[in-house]
Amino acid sequence: MIRELLANRRGKAKIGAPQDTPWLFPGGQPGRPLGDDRIGQRLHKIGIRPKQDRSTALFTLATELPAAILAQTLGVHIKVAVQWQQASGGDWAAYAADVSTRGQKLH
Known part of the structure; x- marks a missing residue:
């Protein structure tokens, strides 16, 4: 296009x-x-709603990334990223534990 x-x-x-x-x-x-x-x-x-689509994309990212990574990647304050994460229902309490055991799962 x-x-x-x-x-x-x-x-x-x-x-x-x-x-x-x-x-x-x-x-x-x-x-x-x-x-x-x-x-x-x-x-x-032409039927595209940028604000709505942006919000959808942000909430999707918030469910897939920890708030700290989301904040750093998008250049937003950590408190904003945490709010997006909470609003999207993302739960990253066990993220660090999961990452630390990834290498062990391969053996």
């Missing part, structure tokens, strides 16, 4: 050749990307 978008740019997205700009979604001002608010509007028009 990205290659198709680059090959078939229309309107303001046509300003400059693809090799002239580093942006996948160039804005109306040369050298600037399209703003996230405008991208959000465009996604809504």
Whole structure:
């Protein structure tokens, strides 16, 4: 889809050749990307709900990763990651014990 978008740019997205700009979604001002608010509007028009999808992705990650790793990976405060984990029902109380025995299970 990205290659198709680059090959078939229309309107303001046509300003400059693809090799002239580093942006996948160039804005109306040369050298600037399209703003996230405008991208959000465009996604809504085609039925994609970025905030809802983002929340779903975060809660899925929170069920699969310990809060400390989630916080470090996403660059959020540990308290926020813990809140996501608790809201998603993730239980990482036994994570350290599980990791410490993984090597032993292989023998």
